[in-house]
Amino acid sequence: MAIEFTKYHGLGNDFILIDNRHQSEPICTQRQAVQMCDRHFGIGADGVIFALPGDGASDYTMRIFNSDGSEPEMCGNGIRCLAKFITELEGKTGTAIAYKINTAAGVICPELLTDGQVKVDMGLPRLLAAEIPTTLSENNLKVIDVPLEVAGQVLSVTCVSMGNPHCITFVDDVASVPLTEIGPLFEHHPAFPERTNTEFIEVVRPDYVKMRVWERGAGITLACGTGACASVVAGVLTQRCDRQVTVELPGGCLQIEWSATDQRLYMTGPAQAVFQGQLTFPINNNQ
Numbered sequence: 257m258a259i260e261f262t263k264y265h266g267l268g269n270d271f272i273l274i275d276n277r278h279q280s281e282p283i284c285t286q287r288q289a290v291q292m293c294d295r296h297f298g299i300g301a302d303g304v305i306f307a308l309p310g311d312g313a314s315d316y317t318m319r320i321f322n323s324d325g326s327e328p329e330m331c332g333n334g335i336r337c338l339a340k341f342i343t344e345l346e347g348k349t350g351t352a353i354a355y356k357i358n359t360a361a362g363v364i365c366p367e368l369l370t371d372g373q374v375k376v377d378m379g380l381p382r383l384l385a386a387e388i389p390t391t392l393s394e395n396n397l398k399v400i401d402v403p404l405e406v407a408g409q410v411l412s413v414t415c416v417s418m419g420n421p422h423c424i425t426f427v428d429d430v431a432s433v434p435l436t437e438i439g440p441l442f443e444h445h446p447a448f449p450e451r452t453n454t455e456f457i458e459v460v461r462p463d464y465v466k467m468r469v470w471e472r473g474a475g476i477t478l479a480c481g482t483g484a485c486a487s488v489v490a491g492v493l494t495q496r497c498d499r500q501v502t503v504e505l506p507g508g509c510l511q512i513e514w515s516a517t518d519q520r521l522y523m524t525g526p527a528q529a530v531f532q533g534q535l536t537f538p539i540n541n542n543q
């Protein structure tokens with residue numbers, strides 16, 4: 257089986273994009289996605305994204321497999337890449353290009369801006385423990401600055417779902433966080449029945465933060481759009497941040513706004529095509 261793909265990235269969070277418009281199930285298996293994402297024996301990526309048909313209320317459906325083969329509900333950097341990929345597939349040019357994308361986190365709306373960036377209406381954050389999900393608070397309570405024991409240390413964390421789960425810790429110096437050691441302990445902590453993404457945030461100013469992330473199913477990545485949105489919500493809820501924040505990630509900056517008017521999150525950032533190719537399965541990578 258030969259598959260055409262295009263490699264994209266959003267601030268170094270990289271994805272293999274596949275034109276799946278002709279059928280409603282992904283044309284690759286989760287196991288094949290793991291092989292494709294392998295940085296030594298495959299193409300190399302943080303995930304595989306499929307552009308599937310819409311459902312009437314939407315233009316397209318996005319599905320994504322993480323590099324470990326698991327399927328998350330949403331991906332912020334990925335949906336900016338998807339918007340550019342679809343525009344390319346449709347051969348569209350000009351301004352006012354916007355889409356309604358059906359995801360497991362609801363309908364998400366990216367819009368291509370004239371400067372080449374993509375602005376995304378990321379929807380409403382979910383704040384109740386049952387919605388994250390986490391056992392850190394009662395089901396119908398928010399999870400704001402609650403204690404979590406990790407590696408023998410009690411940290412104060414805030415949890416936010418952007419359709420996918422995020423656990424945010426504010427720190428004085430984000431560069432000194434031992435992410436490789438601590439990230440997996442958060443991801444697999446028993447308090448998170450569906451695992452979690454975890455973000456460490458250093459507030460430089462109320463409108464400027466530095467972030468590092470350990471992603472569920474992908475490990476350390478250079479950027480995470482849903483994580484940046486969740487972190488700004490956590491920053492506002494704990495009175496550390498403004499509602500409009502520049503989030504500096506290892507791969508670059510995202511502009512995040514948690515609107516006081518409609519309470520929705522708006523994320524603006526780049527998405528860049530890198531190369532195209534054709535892949536034939538089985539990949540001969542001895543896995």
Ligand SMILES: N[C@@H](CCC[C@H](N)C(=O)O)C(=O)O
Binds near residue numbers: 322473474481
């Ligand atoms: N990098 C993404 C998030 C991808 C999904 C995540 N790993 C999960 O399992 O929830 C983003 O930019 O939001």
